[in-house]
Amino acid sequence: MMLPAIFITLYLATPVSVLLLCRKFKPMQKIGEVLLAYFAGIFLAFTIWVLAQCGLVGGDSLAALRRLQASVCDAVIPFAIPLMLFSANLRHVKKQLRGASLTLLSGVLAVVCVTVAGAFVFAPHIPDMSKIAGLVTGVETGGTPNMAALQFALKVPENTFMQLQASDMVVCFFYLLFIFSVGKALLRKFLPAYKSTTSAAAQSGEAPYAFTLSRRGLLQVLQALGLSAAVVLVGIGSSLLLLGAVHVPYLMLTITTLSLAASFAGPVRRLRCSFDVGMFLVLIFNVTIASMVDFSQLLNAEMYYILGYVACCVFGSLTLHALLCKCFGVDADTFMVSSAALINSPPFVPVVAMAIGNRQVVLVGISVGIVGYAVGNYLGFTVAEVLKNFL
Numbered sequence: 001m002m003l004p005a006i007f008i009t010l011y012l013a014t015p016v017s018v019l020l021l022c023r024k025f026k027p028m029q030k031i032g033e034v035l036l037a038y039f040a041g042i043f044l045a046f047t048i049w050v051l052a053q054c055g056l057v058g059g060d061s062l063a064a065l066r067r068l069q070a071s072v073c074d075a076v077i078p079f080a081i082p083l084m085l086f087s088a089n090l091r092h093v094k095k096q097l098r099g100a101s102l103t104l105l106s107g108v109l110a111v112v113c114v115t116v117a118g119a120f121v122f123a124p125h126i127p128d129m130s131k132i133a134g135l136v137t138g139v140e141t142g143g144t145p146n147m148a149a150l151q152f153a154l155k156v157p158e159n160t161f162m163q164l165q166a167s168d169m170v171v172c173f174f175y176l177l178f179i180f181s182v183g184k185a186l187l188r189k190f191l192p193a194y195k196s197t198t199s200a201a202a203q204s205g206e207a208p209y210a211f212t213l214s215r216r217g218l219l220q221v222l223q224a225l226g227l228s229a230a231v232v233l234v235g236i237g238s239s240l241l242l243l244g245a246v247h248v249p250y251l252m253l254t255i256t257t258l259s260l261a262a263s264f265a266g267p268v269r270r271l272r273c274s275f276d277v278g279m280f281l282v283l284i285f286n287v288t289i290a291s292m293v294d295f296s297q298l299l300n301a302e303m304y305y306i307l308g309y310v311a312c313c314v315f316g317s318l319t320l321h322a323l324l325c326k327c328f329g330v331d332a333d334t335f336m337v338s339s340a341a342l343i344n345s346p347p348f349v350p351v352v353a354m355a356i357g358n359r360q361v362v363l364v365g366i367s368v369g370i371v372g373y374a375v376g377n378y379l380g381f382t383v384a385e386v387l388k389n390f391l
Contacts, residue, residue: 003061004068007044007291011072014040015283034355035180037283041290049295069292076285077347078235078255082228083278084350084362085259086268099330100364103338104371106324107317111140111342112379114316116387118309123391125305130391131156132164132306134384136313139168142376143345143369145248150380163303166294167310172344173293175314179336180355191325191332194358217273224274231258249373252346256366275359282350314343333358337365342372 018036021028028036048065051057119133126132131154138146144165151161179187235254239246262268318339325335333356340352346369353362 003057004064007065008068008072010044011284011288011291014287015280018283019280032180032355033279033283034286034351035177037286038177038180038290041287042293044287044291045293046295048291052296066292069288072288073285073292073347076281076288077350078232078251079225079228080278080281080285080350081252081255081347081362081366082231082259082262083224083274083281084353084359085256086224086227086263086271086274087359096334096361096364099334100338100368102328103321103325103330103335104342104368106328106330107321107338107342107368108141108372108375108379110317110320110324111137111313112383114320115140115313116383118312118316119387119391121312122305122309126309128156128160130384130387132160132309133387134380135161135164136168136310136380137383138376138380140313140317140343141379142342142373143248146373146376146380149377150384153377153381154384160306163306164310167303167307170293170307171310171314173290174311175318175343176340176348176351179340179352184332184336184356187322187336188332190322191335192329194331194333194361196360220271220273221277224271224277227262227268227271228274231255231262234258249370252366252373253370256363256370260363278350279354282354285347286351318343333361334364337361338368341365341369345369346373 015033015037018033018040021036022033048057048062052062115133115137119129123129134154135147135150135156138150147161147165147168150156156164232255235251235258236246238254239250243250321339322335336356337349337352340348346366349365349369350362353359353365
């Protein structure tokens with residue numbers, strides 16, 4: 001059990017190190033906290049793989065580490081979302097509804113078009129191509145819960161499902177790296193600029209964590225964490241009571257609604273440290289999710305065609321989505337968080353919003369992702385049923 005204990009320490013210490021590096025060295029500031037956290041996670045993933053190949057880590061320790069990684073990812077983002085929404089201003093969000101609606105519709109259309117077109121190209125190489133296309137449509141418009149539901153509905157073999165899930169994780173990781181590195185600059189040149197609903201001064205504010213690390217700030221940290229925990233517990237409890245289990249789409253919707261309701265209270269909205277604490281939790285998520293990359297899967301020749309199909313679907317739909325948003329005049333920041341919400345799922349919205357430096361688009365991205373959860377199963381099943389008549 002030493003390996004999980006070591007890594008939970010690393011998951012907490014790495015974000016602190018990243019923040020200190022960015023505060024002290026300007027080149028690190030240009031790279032950004034999110035990308036540095038991802039690189040640190042990749043290094044940890046590579047270290048795990050090397051230790052396993054050398055026989056220094058046993059199967060039981062690896063299994064325990066994978067369970068820890070999944071638990072950290074499942075726990076951190078539900079706590080981060082309320083912290084990042086407590087300061088939301090719904091009057092500003094009203095001005096973003098048109099862009100959110102257009103990017104949602106164009107994003108769903110892009111995913112369906114590219115997955116269907118790609119299915120005809122890869123059909124000679126992948127068995128049950130219509131079912132695979134259905135699962136990819138579901139996961140790229142909703143998330144992993146949609147893909148799991150569609151596996152059951154379409155009777156996809158477990159081995160195929162595992163290969164598809166691994167491929168989706170690898171491709172989406174590189175999708176995020178693209179957005180965090182050169183993607184955000186390219187997209188901001190290609191698409192209209194985001195029109196901020198607050199002044200530049202209000203948007204920039206003081207240096208991150210300056211108030212949070214003060215004596216008064218630490219008291220607010222405890223208050224913000226307590227309120228966030230209350231929101232998450234209500235979401236989990238109501239899901240267990242009404243649905244008999246914790247359903248991710250319901251949990252995301254409940255957490256978002258309760259967080260927005262809390263933001264109407266002046267004392268909650270004036271918790272100056274809440275967004276900083278949420279950002280820190282997002283960094284923990286970044287390190288953890290990157291450390292889950294399985295290098296042994298990348299060397300598995302059996303999944304290369306599935307990996308290629310998923311890559312074509314993700315980056316093809318990203319390109320088509322961007323072209324459609326260009327036609328509709330959707331701004332770059334709204335596009336990026338909406339694309340992440342559809343391709344990755346709503347929990348990744350705060351990650352992207354933090355990377356592009358725009359907290360105002362968090363709620364828009366989460367809203368798009370929640371609708372994606374709702375329609376993902378319908379779209380995936382429809383695509384599979386239609387394609388089986390042609391493939």
